[in-house]
Amino acid sequence: IKEITIESNINNINEEYINFLENIYNIRLSLGIQTFNEKSLSIINRHTDKRDIINALKLINKSSLENISLDFICGLPLNSENQIRDDILFSLDLLAKTKHISLYYLELTEYLKKKWKYLIPSDDESVIYYKKASDTLEGLGFKRYEISNYSISNYHSIHNSNYWLMKDYIGIGVSASGCYDNSRYNNIKILKSYFDFIDNNNLPIKENEYLDIETRKKEFIFLSLRTAKGINIHKYNNYFNEVFYNKYYEIINNNKEYFNISNDYLSIKKSYFDYADEISILLF
Structure with a gap:
């Protein structure tokens, strides 16, 4: 196995969990930071304090974990021009061995666009903010290999790269998605129903879409x-x-x-x- 990626919440990071991860061969840890702006996090219903993020990054920095990816979102409510750039720099000060950064634009429903109309930057402003963060990453040696993904050499996300190259992938477990032999499927989301299907020797698939040639x-x-x-x-x-x-x-x-x-x-x-x-x- 070349790579095992685990996506973790900041609030799950503790010494016991880190010790567990350190014993997994070829582990890759992905953390969704999004921003250090606590007011922004509160508005988007992320119950994370700035201190929690700092403590998590410090714990990881002291560990033997090396293959680490951090996620950030540009265009959040209350974002200022330098917010995401400064968030990234602050993270790298705490965790310099970070190998991969995912930098996304905020995607909103029409309802949230109206609700946060006076809190979020305009599309044009978001592009400017994103470019500042992107240029900063590239100046630090992170190469942009996909629209939203940056890495230092030899640390591309293997599983994400497979999606973009249209390779097959198998989704195992509740709510998992997979694509195999021109069929894309989504597994059942309810744990009990999932096990009922397994117990009856049936694939626990909720939706299955055949992908035709076009x-x-x-x-x-x-x-x-x-x-x-x-x-x-x-x-x-x-x-x-x-x-x-x-x-x-x-x-x-x-x-x-x-x-x-x-x-x-x-x-x-x-x-x-x-x-x-x-x-x-x-x-x-």
């Missing part, structure tokens, strides 16, 4: 263009038995200001990376 093509394009490398042209041609550039030449040529184009890869230029989802849709 859906796979769209997802291959969409997910690949979220990565720094972009679409592997040869893999596309082999997977789908058609020549990518023959099919999409006109669209790409009409929008070539957005793309880096080569025989091997089609990727989105760094200056347009924050708009990758919108650009991807041009190819659908």
Whole structure:
């Protein structure tokens, strides 16, 4: 096994838990910090104190754990221009051996957009705030290898990379999701029902979606263009038995200001990376 990622809540980090993790071979610990702004955390219903985050990072820093990823969210209520940049720098001061950072934009329902209308930065402001944090990470040696993910060399998230490359993955356990043999499935979310299915020798699957060839093509394009490398042209041609550039030449040529184009890869230029989802849709 190359990598085992455990996503943990800040409030679960204690010496006993850390000692347990230290005994797992190739363990990777992922922590959702989001921000050190306690007012922001309270508004989004995260019951974490700044002191709890600091203590957790200090405990991890004293441990033998090395492969650590931290998550942050840009555009939270009460975010200021330098908030996320400063949050990241503060975290790295406490836990310098961090190898991976995930930096996300806040995604909101229409209800929350209205509820927090006067608390959240505008979309344009969020882009500026994100760029400051992103530039800071790259200046510290974290390479942006996917829209929301940064790592130092050789510490890409293996399981996330598999999703973006459209590789199969198996979801085991309550609420787990998997994708295997062109079928994406979600397991039952209620523990008792899950075990009832198992006891009756049935797969505990709640939903199962067959991914037809056109859906796979769209997802291959969409997910690949979220990565720094972009679409592997040869893999596309082999997977789908058609020549990518023959099919999409006109669209790409009409929008070539957005793309880096080569025989091997089609990727989105760094200056347009924050708009990758919108650009991807041009190819659908």
